[in-house]
Amino acid sequence: MTVKVGVIGLGAIGERVIHKFIQHPETEVVAVCDVNEDRLTSIREKYDVETFKDYQEMLKDESISLVYLAVPPKFHHRIALDVMAAKKNLLCEKPLANSIQEAKEMVAAAEEAKIVNAINFPMVYSNVFQKFKEHIVTGNIGQVNRIEVQMHFTTWPRAWQQNDWIAGREQGGFIREVGPHYIQMMLDVFGGVQNIQSFVDYPEDPTLCEKGFISRMELQDGTTVLFSGLSGIGQKEHISFKVFGDTGTIDLTNWSVLSISEGDSTPAVLPLQRVEEIDLVGELVKAVTGKEGHLVSFRDGYEVQRVLESLLGNK
Ligand SMILES: NC(=O)c1ccc[n+]([C@@H]2O[C@H](COP(=O)([O-])OP(=O)(O)OC[C@H]3O[C@@H](n4cnc5c(N)ncnc54)[C@H](O)[C@@H]3O)[C@@H](O)[C@H]2O)c1
Structure with a gap:
Protein backbone atom coordinates (compact mmCIF):
# COMPACT_ATOMS: atom_id res chain seq x y z
CA MET A 1 0.00 0.00 0.00
CA THR A 2 1.25 3.49 -0.87
CA VAL A 3 0.66 6.33 1.57
CA LYS A 4 -0.48 9.41 -0.36
CA VAL A 5 1.04 12.65 0.88
CA GLY A 6 0.05 16.30 0.55
CA VAL A 7 2.61 18.99 1.36
CA ILE A 8 1.81 22.49 2.62
CA GLY A 9 4.68 25.00 2.47
CA LEU A 10 7.33 24.73 -0.22
CA GLY A 11 10.27 26.68 1.17
CA ALA A 12 13.80 25.32 1.56
CA ILE A 13 12.69 22.82 4.20
CA GLY A 14 9.47 21.74 2.50
CA GLU A 15 11.36 20.87 -0.66
CA ARG A 16 14.06 19.00 1.30
CA VAL A 17 11.46 16.70 2.85
CA ILE A 18 9.51 16.30 -0.42
CA HIS A 19 12.63 14.48 -1.69
CA LYS A 20 12.43 12.01 1.17
CA PHE A 21 8.80 11.19 0.37
CA ILE A 22 9.54 10.89 -3.35
CA GLN A 23 12.48 8.56 -2.77
CA HIS A 24 10.55 6.29 -0.43
CA PRO A 25 8.87 3.30 -2.13
CA GLU A 26 5.82 3.41 0.16
CA THR A 27 4.90 7.09 -0.16
CA GLU A 28 3.72 9.22 -3.06
CA VAL A 29 3.47 13.02 -3.05
CA VAL A 30 0.15 13.60 -4.82
CA ALA A 31 -0.37 17.30 -4.13
CA VAL A 32 1.49 20.34 -2.86
CA CYS A 33 0.34 23.74 -1.68
CA ASP A 34 1.90 27.17 -1.27
CA VAL A 35 0.55 30.71 -1.30
CA ASN A 36 3.55 31.72 -3.41
CA GLU A 37 2.89 31.21 -7.14
CA ASP A 38 6.58 31.06 -8.05
CA ARG A 39 7.24 28.23 -5.61
CA LEU A 40 4.18 26.37 -6.89
CA THR A 41 5.31 26.67 -10.50
CA SER A 42 8.86 25.62 -9.69
CA ILE A 43 7.73 22.52 -7.73
CA ARG A 44 5.12 21.56 -10.36
CA GLU A 45 7.72 21.71 -13.10
CA LYS A 46 10.27 19.69 -11.13
CA TYR A 47 8.05 16.98 -9.66
CA ASP A 48 4.93 16.90 -11.83
CA VAL A 49 2.43 17.04 -8.92
CA GLU A 50 -0.95 18.67 -8.53
CA THR A 51 -0.63 22.16 -7.02
CA PHE A 52 -2.93 24.22 -4.81
CA LYS A 53 -2.79 27.78 -3.59
CA ASP A 54 -5.42 27.16 -0.90
CA TYR A 55 -4.68 24.27 1.47
CA GLN A 56 -8.39 23.82 2.22
CA GLU A 57 -8.88 22.82 -1.42
CA MET A 58 -6.03 20.32 -1.18
CA LEU A 59 -7.51 18.81 1.99
CA LYS A 60 -10.66 17.86 0.04
CA ASP A 61 -8.63 15.16 -1.74
CA GLU A 62 -9.73 12.04 0.11
CA SER A 63 -6.83 9.98 -1.18
CA ILE A 64 -4.39 12.04 0.91
CA SER A 65 -3.83 10.31 4.23
CA LEU A 66 -0.72 12.17 5.40
CA VAL A 67 -0.02 15.89 5.34
CA TYR A 68 3.43 17.37 5.82
CA LEU A 69 3.27 20.96 7.10
CA ALA A 70 6.31 23.18 6.46
CA VAL A 71 4.99 26.73 6.67
CA PRO A 72 6.56 29.39 8.95
CA PRO A 73 6.00 28.69 12.68
CA LYS A 74 3.21 31.19 13.32
CA PHE A 75 1.03 29.44 10.74
CA HIS A 76 1.51 25.90 12.11
CA HIS A 77 -1.36 26.17 14.60
CA ARG A 78 -4.15 27.40 12.31
CA ILE A 79 -3.31 25.08 9.44
CA ALA A 80 -2.61 22.05 11.66
CA LEU A 81 -6.03 22.39 13.31
CA ASP A 82 -7.66 22.39 9.87
CA VAL A 83 -5.61 19.41 8.70
CA MET A 84 -6.56 17.45 11.82
CA ALA A 85 -10.23 18.46 11.46
CA ALA A 86 -10.02 16.87 7.99
CA LYS A 87 -8.78 13.68 9.77
CA LYS A 88 -5.47 13.60 7.97
CA ASN A 89 -2.36 12.26 9.70
CA LEU A 90 0.12 15.06 10.20
CA LEU A 91 3.88 15.56 10.16
CA CYS A 92 4.51 19.11 11.34
CA GLU A 93 7.75 21.06 11.21
CA LYS A 94 9.41 22.12 14.42
CA PRO A 95 8.84 24.05 16.60
CA LEU A 96 5.34 22.65 17.08
CA ALA A 97 3.79 26.09 17.50
CA ASN A 98 4.47 29.74 18.21
CA SER A 99 3.27 29.75 21.84
CA ILE A 100 2.46 27.32 24.65
CA GLN A 101 -1.26 27.91 24.25
CA GLU A 102 -1.13 27.04 20.55
CA ALA A 103 0.94 23.93 21.30
CA LYS A 104 -1.56 22.82 23.94
CA GLU A 105 -4.46 23.19 21.52
CA MET A 106 -2.61 21.23 18.85
CA VAL A 107 -1.94 18.32 21.24
CA ALA A 108 -5.61 18.28 22.28
CA ALA A 109 -6.79 18.36 18.65
CA ALA A 110 -4.41 15.54 17.64
CA GLU A 111 -5.52 13.33 20.50
CA GLU A 112 -9.19 14.03 19.85
CA ALA A 113 -8.89 13.38 16.11
CA LYS A 114 -6.89 10.18 16.86
CA ILE A 115 -4.57 10.82 13.95
CA VAL A 116 -0.88 9.99 13.70
CA ASN A 117 0.96 13.14 14.77
CA ALA A 118 4.67 13.75 14.49
CA ILE A 119 7.23 16.53 14.39
CA ASN A 120 10.23 16.62 12.09
CA PHE A 121 13.23 16.44 14.42
CA PRO A 122 15.78 14.83 12.10
CA MET A 123 18.55 14.45 14.71
CA VAL A 124 16.54 11.75 16.49
CA TYR A 125 16.92 9.54 13.43
CA SER A 126 20.66 10.05 13.02
CA GLU A 276 19.77 8.88 9.14
CA GLU A 277 19.92 5.38 10.48
CA ILE A 278 16.22 5.30 11.26
CA ASP A 279 14.08 6.43 8.35
CA LEU A 280 11.47 9.04 9.37
CA VAL A 281 9.29 8.37 6.31
CA GLY A 282 9.41 4.61 6.99
CA GLU A 283 8.39 5.23 10.61
CA LEU A 284 5.50 7.43 9.47
CA VAL A 285 4.34 4.73 7.06
CA LYS A 286 4.40 2.19 9.88
CA ALA A 287 2.32 4.47 12.12
CA VAL A 288 -0.17 5.40 9.39
CA THR A 289 -0.67 1.70 8.58
CA GLY A 290 -1.39 0.81 12.19
CA LYS A 291 2.04 -0.31 13.37
CA GLU A 292 4.28 1.30 15.91
CA GLY A 293 6.53 4.03 14.51
CA HIS A 294 9.47 5.81 16.10
CA LEU A 295 8.06 9.35 16.08
CA VAL A 296 8.33 12.56 18.09
CA SER A 297 4.69 13.22 18.94
CA PHE A 298 2.89 16.53 19.40
CA ARG A 299 2.85 15.76 23.12
CA ASP A 300 6.67 15.53 23.05
CA GLY A 301 6.67 18.75 21.01
CA TYR A 302 4.60 20.44 23.69
CA GLU A 303 7.28 19.65 26.28
CA VAL A 304 9.90 21.14 23.94
CA GLN A 305 7.71 24.23 23.51
CA ARG A 306 7.44 24.70 27.28
CA VAL A 307 11.22 24.87 27.62
CA LEU A 308 11.53 27.03 24.49
CA GLU A 309 9.05 29.62 25.73
CA SER A 310 10.77 29.71 29.14
CA LEU A 311 14.09 30.42 27.44
CA LEU A 312 12.39 33.35 25.72
CA GLY A 313 10.87 34.55 28.97
CA ASN A 314 7.30 33.70 27.91
CA LYS A 315 5.09 31.90 30.39
N1 LIG B 1 13.34 20.21 10.78
C1 LIG B 1 14.36 20.99 10.46
O1 LIG B 1 15.52 20.57 10.50
C2 LIG B 1 14.09 22.42 10.08
C3 LIG B 1 15.13 23.23 9.64
C4 LIG B 1 14.82 24.55 9.32
C5 LIG B 1 13.51 25.01 9.40
N2 LIG B 1 12.53 24.19 9.84
C6 LIG B 1 11.12 24.65 9.97
O2 LIG B 1 10.47 24.44 8.72
C7 LIG B 1 9.42 25.42 8.55
C8 LIG B 1 9.61 26.11 7.21
O3 LIG B 1 10.86 26.77 7.17
P1 LIG B 1 11.42 27.42 5.80
O4 LIG B 1 12.77 27.95 6.12
O5 LIG B 1 11.28 26.47 4.67
O6 LIG B 1 10.40 28.63 5.63
P2 LIG B 1 10.08 29.49 4.31
O7 LIG B 1 9.45 30.75 4.76
O8 LIG B 1 11.29 29.57 3.45
O9 LIG B 1 9.03 28.60 3.54
C9 LIG B 1 7.72 28.45 3.99
C10 LIG B 1 6.78 28.36 2.80
O10 LIG B 1 5.44 28.29 3.30
C11 LIG B 1 4.61 29.06 2.45
N3 LIG B 1 3.38 29.44 3.15
C12 LIG B 1 3.19 30.41 4.09
N4 LIG B 1 1.89 30.45 4.46
C13 LIG B 1 1.25 29.50 3.76
C14 LIG B 1 -0.10 29.06 3.70
N5 LIG B 1 -1.06 29.60 4.45
N6 LIG B 1 -0.42 28.05 2.84
C15 LIG B 1 0.54 27.49 2.07
N7 LIG B 1 1.82 27.88 2.06
C16 LIG B 1 2.19 28.85 2.92
C17 LIG B 1 5.48 30.24 2.05
O11 LIG B 1 5.01 30.89 0.87
C18 LIG B 1 6.84 29.58 1.86
O12 LIG B 1 7.06 29.16 0.53
C19 LIG B 1 9.50 26.33 9.77
O13 LIG B 1 8.62 25.89 10.74
C20 LIG B 1 10.93 26.12 10.26
O14 LIG B 1 11.07 26.38 11.64
C21 LIG B 1 12.79 22.91 10.15
Whole structure:
Protein backbone atom coordinates (compact mmCIF):
# COMPACT_ATOMS: atom_id res chain seq x y z
CA MET A 1 0.00 0.00 0.00
CA THR A 2 1.25 3.49 -0.87
CA VAL A 3 0.66 6.33 1.57
CA LYS A 4 -0.48 9.41 -0.36
CA VAL A 5 1.04 12.65 0.88
CA GLY A 6 0.05 16.30 0.55
CA VAL A 7 2.61 18.99 1.36
CA ILE A 8 1.81 22.49 2.62
CA GLY A 9 4.68 25.00 2.47
CA LEU A 10 7.33 24.73 -0.22
CA GLY A 11 10.27 26.68 1.17
CA ALA A 12 13.80 25.32 1.56
CA ILE A 13 12.69 22.82 4.20
CA GLY A 14 9.47 21.74 2.50
CA GLU A 15 11.36 20.87 -0.66
CA ARG A 16 14.06 19.00 1.30
CA VAL A 17 11.46 16.70 2.85
CA ILE A 18 9.51 16.30 -0.42
CA HIS A 19 12.63 14.48 -1.69
CA LYS A 20 12.43 12.01 1.17
CA PHE A 21 8.80 11.19 0.37
CA ILE A 22 9.54 10.89 -3.35
CA GLN A 23 12.48 8.56 -2.77
CA HIS A 24 10.55 6.29 -0.43
CA PRO A 25 8.87 3.30 -2.13
CA GLU A 26 5.82 3.41 0.16
CA THR A 27 4.90 7.09 -0.16
CA GLU A 28 3.72 9.22 -3.06
CA VAL A 29 3.47 13.02 -3.05
CA VAL A 30 0.15 13.60 -4.82
CA ALA A 31 -0.37 17.30 -4.13
CA VAL A 32 1.49 20.34 -2.86
CA CYS A 33 0.34 23.74 -1.68
CA ASP A 34 1.90 27.17 -1.27
CA VAL A 35 0.55 30.71 -1.30
CA ASN A 36 3.55 31.72 -3.41
CA GLU A 37 2.89 31.21 -7.14
CA ASP A 38 6.58 31.06 -8.05
CA ARG A 39 7.24 28.23 -5.61
CA LEU A 40 4.18 26.37 -6.89
CA THR A 41 5.31 26.67 -10.50
CA SER A 42 8.86 25.62 -9.69
CA ILE A 43 7.73 22.52 -7.73
CA ARG A 44 5.12 21.56 -10.36
CA GLU A 45 7.72 21.71 -13.10
CA LYS A 46 10.27 19.69 -11.13
CA TYR A 47 8.05 16.98 -9.66
CA ASP A 48 4.93 16.90 -11.83
CA VAL A 49 2.43 17.04 -8.92
CA GLU A 50 -0.95 18.67 -8.53
CA THR A 51 -0.63 22.16 -7.02
CA PHE A 52 -2.93 24.22 -4.81
CA LYS A 53 -2.79 27.78 -3.59
CA ASP A 54 -5.42 27.16 -0.90
CA TYR A 55 -4.68 24.27 1.47
CA GLN A 56 -8.39 23.82 2.22
CA GLU A 57 -8.88 22.82 -1.42
CA MET A 58 -6.03 20.32 -1.18
CA LEU A 59 -7.51 18.81 1.99
CA LYS A 60 -10.66 17.86 0.04
CA ASP A 61 -8.63 15.16 -1.74
CA GLU A 62 -9.73 12.04 0.11
CA SER A 63 -6.83 9.98 -1.18
CA ILE A 64 -4.39 12.04 0.91
CA SER A 65 -3.83 10.31 4.23
CA LEU A 66 -0.72 12.17 5.40
CA VAL A 67 -0.02 15.89 5.34
CA TYR A 68 3.43 17.37 5.82
CA LEU A 69 3.27 20.96 7.10
CA ALA A 70 6.31 23.18 6.46
CA VAL A 71 4.99 26.73 6.67
CA PRO A 72 6.56 29.39 8.95
CA PRO A 73 6.00 28.69 12.68
CA LYS A 74 3.21 31.19 13.32
CA PHE A 75 1.03 29.44 10.74
CA HIS A 76 1.51 25.90 12.11
CA HIS A 77 -1.36 26.17 14.60
CA ARG A 78 -4.15 27.40 12.31
CA ILE A 79 -3.31 25.08 9.44
CA ALA A 80 -2.61 22.05 11.66
CA LEU A 81 -6.03 22.39 13.31
CA ASP A 82 -7.66 22.39 9.87
CA VAL A 83 -5.61 19.41 8.70
CA MET A 84 -6.56 17.45 11.82
CA ALA A 85 -10.23 18.46 11.46
CA ALA A 86 -10.02 16.87 7.99
CA LYS A 87 -8.78 13.68 9.77
CA LYS A 88 -5.47 13.60 7.97
CA ASN A 89 -2.36 12.26 9.70
CA LEU A 90 0.12 15.06 10.20
CA LEU A 91 3.88 15.56 10.16
CA CYS A 92 4.51 19.11 11.34
CA GLU A 93 7.75 21.06 11.21
CA LYS A 94 9.41 22.12 14.42
CA PRO A 95 8.84 24.05 16.60
CA LEU A 96 5.34 22.65 17.08
CA ALA A 97 3.79 26.09 17.50
CA ASN A 98 4.47 29.74 18.21
CA SER A 99 3.27 29.75 21.84
CA ILE A 100 2.46 27.32 24.65
CA GLN A 101 -1.26 27.91 24.25
CA GLU A 102 -1.13 27.04 20.55
CA ALA A 103 0.94 23.93 21.30
CA LYS A 104 -1.56 22.82 23.94
CA GLU A 105 -4.46 23.19 21.52
CA MET A 106 -2.61 21.23 18.85
CA VAL A 107 -1.94 18.32 21.24
CA ALA A 108 -5.61 18.28 22.28
CA ALA A 109 -6.79 18.36 18.65
CA ALA A 110 -4.41 15.54 17.64
CA GLU A 111 -5.52 13.33 20.50
CA GLU A 112 -9.19 14.03 19.85
CA ALA A 113 -8.89 13.38 16.11
CA LYS A 114 -6.89 10.18 16.86
CA ILE A 115 -4.57 10.82 13.95
CA VAL A 116 -0.88 9.99 13.70
CA ASN A 117 0.96 13.14 14.77
CA ALA A 118 4.67 13.75 14.49
CA ILE A 119 7.23 16.53 14.39
CA ASN A 120 10.23 16.62 12.09
CA PHE A 121 13.23 16.44 14.42
CA PRO A 122 15.78 14.83 12.10
CA MET A 123 18.55 14.45 14.71
CA VAL A 124 16.54 11.75 16.49
CA TYR A 125 16.92 9.54 13.43
CA SER A 126 20.66 10.05 13.02
CA ASN A 127 23.34 7.55 13.99
CA VAL A 128 25.36 10.30 15.73
CA PHE A 129 22.56 11.13 18.13
CA GLN A 130 21.83 7.45 18.79
CA LYS A 131 25.54 6.88 19.60
CA PHE A 132 25.69 10.05 21.74
CA LYS A 133 22.72 8.85 23.76
CA GLU A 134 24.07 5.31 24.04
CA HIS A 135 27.38 6.51 25.51
CA ILE A 136 25.52 8.53 28.14
CA VAL A 137 22.81 6.07 29.16
CA THR A 138 25.18 3.08 29.36
CA GLY A 139 27.36 5.02 31.79
CA ASN A 140 30.33 5.26 29.43
CA ILE A 141 31.18 8.75 30.67
CA GLY A 142 30.28 7.95 34.27
CA GLN A 143 28.01 10.08 36.41
CA VAL A 144 26.79 13.18 34.52
CA ASN A 145 27.88 16.36 36.31
CA ARG A 146 26.94 19.08 33.88
CA ILE A 147 25.50 19.72 30.42
CA GLU A 148 26.47 22.65 28.24
CA VAL A 149 24.79 23.59 24.96
CA GLN A 150 26.36 26.47 23.04
CA MET A 151 25.04 27.82 19.73
CA HIS A 152 27.36 30.30 17.99
CA PHE A 153 26.50 31.87 14.65
CA THR A 154 28.72 34.13 12.56
CA THR A 155 25.52 35.77 11.33
CA TRP A 156 21.85 35.25 11.90
CA PRO A 157 20.12 34.34 9.69
CA ARG A 158 22.46 31.86 8.09
CA ALA A 159 23.16 32.16 4.36
CA TRP A 160 21.11 29.09 3.43
CA GLN A 161 17.89 30.10 5.18
CA GLN A 162 16.87 33.57 4.05
CA ASN A 163 13.21 34.44 4.31
CA ASP A 164 11.02 37.21 5.65
CA TRP A 165 10.51 35.82 9.19
CA ILE A 166 13.74 34.17 10.30
CA ALA A 167 15.32 37.38 11.69
CA GLY A 168 12.09 38.67 13.23
CA ARG A 169 11.16 38.55 16.93
CA GLU A 170 7.64 37.30 16.31
CA GLN A 171 8.59 33.83 15.06
CA GLY A 172 12.28 33.88 14.11
CA GLY A 173 15.61 34.00 15.93
CA PHE A 174 17.98 31.14 16.66
CA ILE A 175 16.44 30.32 20.03
CA ARG A 176 13.16 29.43 18.28
CA GLU A 177 14.73 28.07 15.12
CA VAL A 178 17.70 26.00 16.33
CA GLY A 179 17.00 25.73 20.07
CA PRO A 180 14.16 23.17 19.73
CA HIS A 181 16.49 20.56 18.20
CA TYR A 182 18.74 20.68 21.27
CA ILE A 183 15.88 20.91 23.75
CA GLN A 184 14.30 17.85 22.14
CA MET A 185 17.57 15.87 22.27
CA MET A 186 18.10 16.87 25.89
CA LEU A 187 14.59 15.79 26.91
CA ASP A 188 15.02 12.56 24.95
CA VAL A 189 18.25 11.63 26.77
CA PHE A 190 17.65 13.07 30.23
CA GLY A 191 13.88 13.52 30.71
CA GLY A 192 12.42 16.80 31.93
CA VAL A 193 14.14 20.00 32.98
CA GLN A 194 13.13 22.47 35.69
CA ASN A 195 13.99 25.83 37.31
CA ILE A 196 14.79 27.59 34.03
CA GLN A 197 16.41 31.02 34.30
CA SER A 198 17.16 32.81 31.05
CA PHE A 199 18.58 36.20 30.04
CA VAL A 200 18.01 37.25 26.45
CA ASP A 201 19.84 40.11 24.67
CA TYR A 202 17.61 41.89 22.19
CA PRO A 203 18.52 44.69 19.78
CA GLU A 204 16.74 48.04 20.22
CA ASP A 205 14.47 47.47 17.23
CA PRO A 206 11.49 45.57 18.78
CA THR A 207 10.80 43.74 15.53
CA LEU A 208 14.22 42.04 15.44
CA CYS A 209 15.12 38.73 17.07
CA GLU A 210 17.65 38.17 19.87
CA LYS A 211 21.40 38.60 19.51
CA GLY A 212 22.27 36.30 22.35
CA PHE A 213 21.08 34.50 25.46
CA ILE A 214 22.41 32.77 28.54
CA SER A 215 20.34 30.31 30.53
CA ARG A 216 20.62 27.88 33.38
CA MET A 217 18.27 25.05 34.20
CA GLU A 218 18.34 21.72 36.01
CA LEU A 219 17.59 18.12 35.20
CA GLN A 220 15.13 16.38 37.55
CA ASP A 221 18.04 15.21 39.73
CA GLY A 222 19.37 18.78 40.05
CA THR A 223 22.22 18.43 37.51
CA THR A 224 23.02 21.86 36.05
CA VAL A 225 22.40 22.61 32.38
CA LEU A 226 23.93 25.73 30.83
CA PHE A 227 22.38 26.69 27.50
CA SER A 228 23.56 29.77 25.63
CA GLY A 229 23.83 31.28 22.17
CA LEU A 230 25.27 34.26 20.34
CA SER A 231 25.14 35.61 16.80
CA GLY A 232 27.02 38.30 14.91
CA ILE A 233 30.48 37.18 16.02
CA GLY A 234 33.89 36.75 14.44
CA GLN A 235 33.75 32.99 14.53
CA LYS A 236 32.69 30.18 12.22
CA GLU A 237 29.31 28.72 13.15
CA HIS A 238 29.80 26.28 16.00
CA ILE A 239 27.13 24.36 17.89
CA SER A 240 28.16 22.12 20.73
CA PHE A 241 26.13 19.81 22.95
CA LYS A 242 28.53 18.69 25.64
CA VAL A 243 27.90 16.32 28.50
CA PHE A 244 30.48 16.18 31.27
CA GLY A 245 30.67 12.93 33.19
CA ASP A 246 32.98 12.11 36.07
CA THR A 247 35.03 9.67 33.95
CA GLY A 248 34.51 11.05 30.43
CA THR A 249 33.07 13.90 28.40
CA ILE A 250 31.13 13.59 25.15
CA ASP A 251 30.58 16.41 22.67
CA LEU A 252 28.18 16.46 19.73
CA THR A 253 29.45 19.26 17.50
CA ASN A 254 27.84 20.87 14.47
CA TRP A 255 25.09 18.23 14.26
CA SER A 256 27.46 15.52 13.07
CA VAL A 257 30.82 15.19 14.86
CA LEU A 258 31.03 13.13 18.01
CA SER A 259 34.10 13.28 20.23
CA ILE A 260 34.83 11.65 23.54
CA SER A 261 37.53 12.20 26.11
CA GLU A 262 38.39 9.98 29.03
CA GLY A 263 40.19 11.36 32.06
CA ASP A 264 42.70 13.92 30.82
CA SER A 265 43.14 12.31 27.38
CA THR A 266 42.85 14.40 24.20
CA PRO A 267 39.27 14.10 22.84
CA ALA A 268 38.98 11.33 20.22
CA VAL A 269 36.68 11.96 17.27
CA LEU A 270 34.56 8.89 16.58
CA PRO A 271 34.83 7.74 12.95
CA LEU A 272 31.16 8.26 12.10
CA GLN A 273 29.63 9.64 8.93
CA ARG A 274 26.26 11.13 9.90
CA VAL A 275 23.42 9.15 8.31
CA GLU A 276 19.77 8.88 9.14
CA GLU A 277 19.92 5.38 10.48
CA ILE A 278 16.22 5.30 11.26
CA ASP A 279 14.08 6.43 8.35
CA LEU A 280 11.47 9.04 9.37
CA VAL A 281 9.29 8.37 6.31
CA GLY A 282 9.41 4.61 6.99
CA GLU A 283 8.39 5.23 10.61
CA LEU A 284 5.50 7.43 9.47
CA VAL A 285 4.34 4.73 7.06
CA LYS A 286 4.40 2.19 9.88
CA ALA A 287 2.32 4.47 12.12
CA VAL A 288 -0.17 5.40 9.39
CA THR A 289 -0.67 1.70 8.58
CA GLY A 290 -1.39 0.81 12.19
CA LYS A 291 2.04 -0.31 13.37
CA GLU A 292 4.28 1.30 15.91
CA GLY A 293 6.53 4.03 14.51
CA HIS A 294 9.47 5.81 16.10
CA LEU A 295 8.06 9.35 16.08
CA VAL A 296 8.33 12.56 18.09
CA SER A 297 4.69 13.22 18.94
CA PHE A 298 2.89 16.53 19.40
CA ARG A 299 2.85 15.76 23.12
CA ASP A 300 6.67 15.53 23.05
CA GLY A 301 6.67 18.75 21.01
CA TYR A 302 4.60 20.44 23.69
CA GLU A 303 7.28 19.65 26.28
CA VAL A 304 9.90 21.14 23.94
CA GLN A 305 7.71 24.23 23.51
CA ARG A 306 7.44 24.70 27.28
CA VAL A 307 11.22 24.87 27.62
CA LEU A 308 11.53 27.03 24.49
CA GLU A 309 9.05 29.62 25.73
CA SER A 310 10.77 29.71 29.14
CA LEU A 311 14.09 30.42 27.44
CA LEU A 312 12.39 33.35 25.72
CA GLY A 313 10.87 34.55 28.97
CA ASN A 314 7.30 33.70 27.91
CA LYS A 315 5.09 31.90 30.39
N1 LIG B 1 13.34 20.21 10.78
C1 LIG B 1 14.36 20.99 10.46
O1 LIG B 1 15.52 20.57 10.50
C2 LIG B 1 14.09 22.42 10.08
C3 LIG B 1 15.13 23.23 9.64
C4 LIG B 1 14.82 24.55 9.32
C5 LIG B 1 13.51 25.01 9.40
N2 LIG B 1 12.53 24.19 9.84
C6 LIG B 1 11.12 24.65 9.97
O2 LIG B 1 10.47 24.44 8.72
C7 LIG B 1 9.42 25.42 8.55
C8 LIG B 1 9.61 26.11 7.21
O3 LIG B 1 10.86 26.77 7.17
P1 LIG B 1 11.42 27.42 5.80
O4 LIG B 1 12.77 27.95 6.12
O5 LIG B 1 11.28 26.47 4.67
O6 LIG B 1 10.40 28.63 5.63
P2 LIG B 1 10.08 29.49 4.31
O7 LIG B 1 9.45 30.75 4.76
O8 LIG B 1 11.29 29.57 3.45
O9 LIG B 1 9.03 28.60 3.54
C9 LIG B 1 7.72 28.45 3.99
C10 LIG B 1 6.78 28.36 2.80
O10 LIG B 1 5.44 28.29 3.30
C11 LIG B 1 4.61 29.06 2.45
N3 LIG B 1 3.38 29.44 3.15
C12 LIG B 1 3.19 30.41 4.09
N4 LIG B 1 1.89 30.45 4.46
C13 LIG B 1 1.25 29.50 3.76
C14 LIG B 1 -0.10 29.06 3.70
N5 LIG B 1 -1.06 29.60 4.45
N6 LIG B 1 -0.42 28.05 2.84
C15 LIG B 1 0.54 27.49 2.07
N7 LIG B 1 1.82 27.88 2.06
C16 LIG B 1 2.19 28.85 2.92
C17 LIG B 1 5.48 30.24 2.05
O11 LIG B 1 5.01 30.89 0.87
C18 LIG B 1 6.84 29.58 1.86
O12 LIG B 1 7.06 29.16 0.53
C19 LIG B 1 9.50 26.33 9.77
O13 LIG B 1 8.62 25.89 10.74
C20 LIG B 1 10.93 26.12 10.26
O14 LIG B 1 11.07 26.38 11.64
C21 LIG B 1 12.79 22.91 10.15
